[in-house]
Amino acid sequence: MSQLNGYYSLVQFCPDPSRLESVNIGIVLYSTSEKRLQVRISRSNQRIRRCFGNQDWSLLSRARTAIANQLRSEQFLSIQDLDAYISKRANIIQLTQLRPMRITNLEADAIELQKRLVGPEPVESKCGVHGILKRRLFEAGVADLVEKSVNVEISDFKKSIRVPYAYQNGRLNLISPVQFDSDAETILTKTGKSAIEGQLLYSERHSTRGEMRLVVVANFDEQIEASTRDFVKKTFDEHDVTLYSFEDLSPLVEDIKRSAEAHSTGH
Numbered sequence: 001m002s003q004l005n006g007y008y009s010l011v012q013f014c015p016d017p018s019r020l021e022s023v024n025i026g027i028v029l030y031s032t033s034e035k036r037l038q039v040r041i042s043r044s045n046q047r048i049r050r051c052f053g054n055q056d057w058s059l060l061s062r063a064r065t066a067i068a069n070q071l072r073s074e075q076f077l078s079i080q081d082l083d084a085y086i087s088k089r090a091n092i093i094q095l096t097q098l099r100p101m102r103i104t105n106l107e108a109d110a111i112e113l114q115k116r117l118v119g120p121e122p123v124e125s126k127c128g129v130h131g132i133l134k135r136r137l138f139e140a141g142v143a144d145l146v147e148k149s150v151n152v153e154i155s156d157f158k159k160s161i162r163v164p165y166a167y168q169n170g171r172l173n174l175i176s177p178v179q180f181d182s183d184a185e186t187i188l189t190k191t192g193k194s195a196i197e198g199q200l201l202y203s204e205r206h207s208t209r210g211e212m213r214l215v216v217v218a219n220f221d222e223q224i225e226a227s228t229r230d231f232v233k234k235t236f237d238e239h240d241v242t243l244y245s246f247e248d249l250s251p252l253v254e255d256i257k258r259s260a261e262a263h264s265t266g267h
Helices: 046-052 057-073 079-087 106-117 128-139 184-203 226-238 250-264
Strands: 004-013 023-031 036-041 093-095 099-103 147-154 159-168 172-180 210-220 242-245
Touching: 004 079, 004 106, 023 046, 023 057, 023 079, 023 099, 023 106, 036 057, 036 106, 057 093, 057 226, 057 250, 099 106, 128 159, 128 172, 128 210, 147 172, 147 184, 159 250, 172 184, 184 210, 184 226, 210 226, 226 242
Parallel strands: 172 210, 210 242
Antiparallel strands: 004 023, 004 093, 004 099, 023 036, 147 159, 159 172
């Protein structure tokens, strides 16, 4: 493949812009000939914690998700469009001025650029979605507020569904972490399986557990487009399945906290 002209920008966490101190957390790589870009933002907070100590992780997670979604959904028809977007950034997530580079393969070069300028993928990504969820719940302080290793049977199918965590908020919420890789067939298969299981759970009242709901915590591959994520969410909504993303677990964490508080006060 012939080389293509391109530009890159570093995505940085900057807790106090007046101090001009920041940590690289991702990259944006833009191809001028293809007029498209790749966004890769690390989900790890390890370097941030080492440099700046504890932060408002929920706020940071929302900011990180927002900029990734914006960059992936915007149409940058020229490098001037992208430069104008970068110049408007003024919050805790900033982008550096564009720098030129040669591109041979946009996707592969983006991966290598992230490894070189940000660092390797976080260790947690190697331990599977169950391990990631366990760590996130512990860090959020809600690990002791959820029931662990829950098994329920769907009577119509004589099938048992086991999930690592559950909590009660009027329904028994069965939390199921799911890894969504970029392969379209795999996405369809996993979406369909969770949707069917979720609909069966929602329509059935368990003899001892009462009403139930499936809660999917999705770990979406960075290459999955926003339209595909929207398809997954729409499908789950239609089958009474609640969807959260590892990119922003704060809504789930807050619901667990509220539910635990309500039960402790007898509401």
